[in-house]
Amino acid sequence: xxxxxxxxxxxxEISKCxxxxxxxxxxxxxxxxxxxxxxxxxIGWAAACSVSPTDYTDIGEYLKVCAKAFIQAVGxxxxxxYGTALLRAAKYAAGKSAVSPEDCAQMxxxxxxxxxxxxxxxxxxxTLIDTLLPFATTFAESINRSGPLEQKVLTALDAxxxxxxxxxxxxxxxxxxxRHGEKSRGRLDPGAASAFVVLQAGVSMLVKTRVS
Amino acid sequence: MKQMAKKLINHPDEIIDxxxxxxxxxxxxxxxxxEDDPRAVVRTTLEPGKVGIVIGGGSGHEPAFIGYVGExxxxxxxxxxxxxxxSPYPILTAAKEVDQGNGVLLIYGNYSGDNMNFSxxxxxxxxxxxxxxxxxxxxxxxxxxxGEEHKRRGIAGEVFVYKVAGAKARTGASLDEVYATTEKxxxxxxxxxxxxxxxxxxxxxxxxxSIGPDEMEIGMGVHGEPGIHRVKLMSAEEVAxxxxxxxxxxxxxxxxxxxxxxxxxxxxxxxxxxxxxxxxADALAKRNIRIHRxxxxxxxxxxxxxxxxxxxxxxxxxLKAMIDAPGKTCCFHF
Numbered sequence: 001x002x003x004x005x006x007x008x009x010x011x012x013e014i015s016k017c018x019x020x021x022x023x024x025x026x027x028x029x030x031x032x033x034x035x036x037x038x039x040x041x042x043i044g045w046a047a048a049c050s051v052s053p054t055d056y057t058d059i060g061e062y063l064k065v066c067a068k069a070f071i072q073a074v075g076x077x078x079x080x081x082y083g084t085a086l087l088r089a090a091k092y093a094a095g096k097s098a099v100s101p102e103d104c105a106q107m108x109x110x111x112x113x114x115x116x117x118x119x120x121x122x123x124x125x126x127t128l129i130d131t132l133l134p135f136a137t138t139f140a141e142s143i144n145r146s147g148p149l150e151q152k153v154l155t156a157l158d159a160x161x162x163x164x165x166x167x168x169x170x171x172x173x174x175x176x177x178x179r180h181g182e183k184s185r186g187r188l189d190p191g192a193a194s195a196f197v198v199l200q201a202g203v204s205m206l207v208k209t210r211v212s
Numbered sequence: 213m214k215q216m217a218k219k220l221i222n223h224p225d226e227i228i229d230x231x232x233x234x235x236x237x238x239x240x241x242x243x244x245x246x247e248d249d250p251r252a253v254v255r256t257t258l259e260p261g262k263v264g265i266v267i268g269g270g271s272g273h274e275p276a277f278i279g280y281v282g283e284x285x286x287x288x289x290x291x292x293x294x295x296x297x298x299s300p301y302p303i304l305t306a307a308k309e310v311d312q313g314n315g316v317l318l319i320y321g322n323y324s325g326d327n328m329n330f331s332x333x334x335x336x337x338x339x340x341x342x343x344x345x346x347x348x349x350x351x352x353x354x355x356x357x358x359g360e361e362h363k364r365r366g367i368a369g370e371v372f373v374y375k376v377a378g379a380k381a382r383t384g385a386s387l388d389e390v391y392a393t394t395e396k397x398x399x400x401x402x403x404x405x406x407x408x409x410x411x412x413x414x415x416x417x418x419x420x421x422s423i424g425p426d427e428m429e430i431g432m433g434v435h436g437e438p439g440i441h442r443v444k445l446m447s448a449e450e451v452a453x454x455x456x457x458x459x460x461x462x463x464x465x466x467x468x469x470x471x472x473x474x475x476x477x478x479x480x481x482x483x484x485x486x487x488x489x490x491x492x493a494d495a496l497a498k499r500n501i502r503i504h505r506x507x508x509x510x511x512x513x514x515x516x517x518x519x520x521x522x523x524x525x526x527x528x529x530x531l532k533a534m535i536d537a538p539g540k541t542c543c544f545h546f
């Protein structure tokens with residue numbers, strides 16, 4: 001089972017991986033955005049990590065405070081988007097001191113649906129949704145089937161990678177980069193790329209933990 | 213390229229707080245900053261039982277939005293950085309502070325940042341047990357075609373929407389009733405603007421767009437968003453006719469009573485605005501549109517942008533009463 005301590009470790013891993021990719025993400029964003037996407041993600045996840053898991057047993061309460069920390073650290077649209085995901089997961093987990101992998105699949109799906117609702121993006125708009133939604137739906141659909149959990153998350157991660165790669169050929173339809181229209185084609189969306197880093201960090205941690 | 217703008221500031225990174233300190237120093241009798249969030253400002257005197265009205269948005273549009281907090285208008289405001297939405301937390305703080313038990317209406321302009329942050333604040337407030345509704349102002353006819361009104365930006369029409377919401381709330385109406393009347397006002401309001409010269413961000417002084425010495429742009433947004441036509445500079449009369457035509461093509465005002473607002477964007481003088489008002493009133497008279505109430509001046513600005521906008525709101529008996537109801541804020545007597 002997963003408690004606040006395990007979620008904190010997950011956030012630390014995400015934060016570490018995002019930090020490593022920070023400059024790469026900024027470069028991707030520099031083309032159509034203002035070039036600070038890597039910094040925003042770095043600051044946001046570091047802020048989520050600053051919340052002490054030992055202060056909370058209720059996962060809902062813990063995630064709500066993480067959402068607040070993330071949003072207060074990052075303005076722009078990344079703050080409310082990841083903040084919403086954390087908040088929707090918090091709502092699901094309210095009152096629980098531990099969650100199962102099934103719960104996690106549900107929390108991720110609710111979180112991503114929340115981001116979609118907040119940002120009004122759909123698949124194909126060249127946003128982080130192109131990475132996150134395939135992961136969330138693939139994982140949620142597979143979670144109650146038989147088979148090892150590792151396989152399920154790796155399959156979901158493949159779907160996320162395909163989704164991220166698909167943004168390369170898209171024209172931005174939403175957000176600041178949409179101003180560039182056709183010129184946005186040919187490059188990965190920075191939000192889709194950073195979302196993949198987030199998922200990859202989580203998956204590699206889970207696979208490592210289960211194997212060891 | 214226009215030269216760098218000259219600005220009277222002290223610390224480029226602290227202009228919002230420096231401004232708020234100044235406003236609060238002068239108007240501390242009617243406004244106060246919230247302890248939980250210094251970017252949330254509310255009225256010192258709240259009216260028990262009244263539905264709360266919270267507004268807000270980026271700074272740089274003064275007197276908007278803090279200038280619309282007062283008697284008969286909004287109860288609280290969330291203050292963002294220059295041209296940037298406030299985060300959900302000052303919005304949440306203002307909403308909690310003004311909730312008198314009968315709910316809160318959040319009113320904001322239709323921009324992606326404001327949409328995300330206000331809707332997130334609404335969700336957080338609901339999680340804390342507050343009843344909240346959101347109303348998104350979308351009056352700028354130049355920002356999306358007819359039939360796609362929900363994609364339009366919110367500009368000077370926000371003033372009429374705040375006025376109606378504040379007046380309706382004072383009648384003792386419920387949150388749903390305040391929402392319904394305000395949404396009617398929102399749907400009956402149209403604005404279009406022109407820009408003659410760009411504005412700059414005060415932190416950098418750099419103009420945010422460029423425009424030729426003999427050009428103007430029709431439909432440009434209040435943050436320099438592209439408009440619909442870049443044309444040769446026109447006379448006030450030509451501008452008035454063009455703006456009235458654009459608005460009346462979009463919504464049927466012919467034969468109606470209306471409220472009108474001729475809004476200066478910051479660097480267009482009252483002298484010019486009154487000339488425009490007169491030309492606009494002639495254009496409306498030709499269409500048999502009756503002006504019930506007029507407002508001329510700087511209501512929502514964009515720093516030193518030169519230009520103006522024309523707003524019209526169709527009035528029925530209810531909206532006439534709302535627009536005529538007394539209102540008093542630190543900046544305006546309505």
